[in-house]
Amino acid sequence: MEHNDASTTWRTYRNQELAVVTPLLEKLGYALDQKQPHVTGERHLMQAITTAHGRKLILLGRRQRDSTRVVIKITSDPTGVRELLHERTCRRILSEIRFAYGVFFSPEELLFTKRGNYTIAVHSFIAQECAFLDRPIAEQFALALAGFKSQEGARATTYAHTKLAQRTFGSRNAEDYLRNFATFKKNILAQLSTDQVLPALLTQTESLLVTHKETIERYGGFLTHTDFVPHNFRIKDANIYLLDHSSLVFGNKYEGWARFLNFMLLHNPALEAVFVQYIKDNRTPEESLCLQLMRTYRLGEIIWYYTNTLKKTSGNLRSLEVERIQFWSTVLDAILHGKLLPNETRQKYIEARDRLRSTEEKERQVGLH
């Protein structure tokens, strides 16, 4: 059994909170499921990278009066409360902004209330026929493309829009991306000072981003979901329901694509290849470049994320984080130099990951994507 402070701290927090919130939710008419996948496994390590994450529980349950399946977000942590309020504002503004050519669907809000120190948000659970990655690849492509095009339809390029965007969703320009990457690089190298490969790789990436700053800036001002991956949306009746509205930001339009494609390089490389070809066939060469730039940016971020988790982990989990850093560094090298990632590299990482993952985390991952 692994012993590490972060995991223990999370389990303590989770158990204490569940003891308090379970009866609280029952009074509001909601019963919790026995199995709670969103508070187990590696959830405790997850923090947003460029925004601070408060602690909150994401729980599955049912409304007692009619057995409607629900998702409950509940927190007494002040940062967590701010996040819930922010997410609620983002949902509302998203549905109202008149310059959005297409609007994402959102699960219906059933309850938003405060009880004592706790802020509680309850939304309807969107049941899917199957996980996104279990759909035929043509369907995955069509759905994801529709999602990206919908995001591209909203562009904050007038004075009034910029103000609204900044107030609500926050915005990132090329300077912000470069500054963030410099921070990623600095922090990674501070923690991995003996790494032979990363210093040169990160310097080359930074240099590429700086050289093409104008391209990053040109394709800015787009509504982008910075974590547009299958566990953050659900598909029902061919509609995309966003589950996480707090990851919406006005930034580079390919930042969302970058996250998605880096994710798919691991989980469904055929889909990743198809999207890269789609951009080459249908968009300008500069847009292909922009996608490459944002992928390298997001890869820098993910390496930084796992580097930061090293000190919070021990045993198998720590070994797994080391494997992840190595894998994503190899991916960064491939994307930076326009090379294909060998399938053996991918398979080798998957085997290591599956060997080192906890049973709890493996259970949490079932049906997640």
Next chain:
Amino acid sequence: MKIALLTPLYPPDIAPLASYTKELAMRMGEEHEVTVVAYGYLPEQAHGVRNMTVDKRTPLFIRLFNYTLLLKKVSRDADIIYAQNGASIEFPLVLVSLFAGTPYMLRLGDGEAQNRAKKSFVLGFIERMAIKNARTVIVPTHQLFAGIHTTVIDDPLVKPEIHPFTNSPVDLSTHEESWNIHIAKLNKLFSHGT
């Protein structure tokens, strides 16, 4: 011929008008000197096309003022102006046309802008003035404007996307043909005015 294309939207904006204007500029640029005057920030560059932009992120009156000044400068050099409808273009166009002698053609391709003009006295007035002072008014389909002669030129077809899972290869010939017809008709108007 020196042609100024006026547009409220230009790539990387995502709108049919934006991609239409860029495609038009690139094709026209093969035989004419083309300047695109757009609202935007860091527009996509295209070979043979000069881009001049007014930053859309400034307050309304500032950007209208800046666009008017820019248009005044560009129109001195241009043989013909081809403008897309919409108050942000029509207002500066009407002002500049009072003083500059450069003829302009107005394309009423943005239905939403026309609807807004119908609902607003001010926007409607600006639109009517722009139509009245135009050498030619181009419409994509037959529309009636009392006392105004319009010329119908169909919009070219949107370029079909190459999708990875379609069985048949994409046929671009129809798309190309529609653009060739569109450009030929515009060229005739640029040269002869009717």
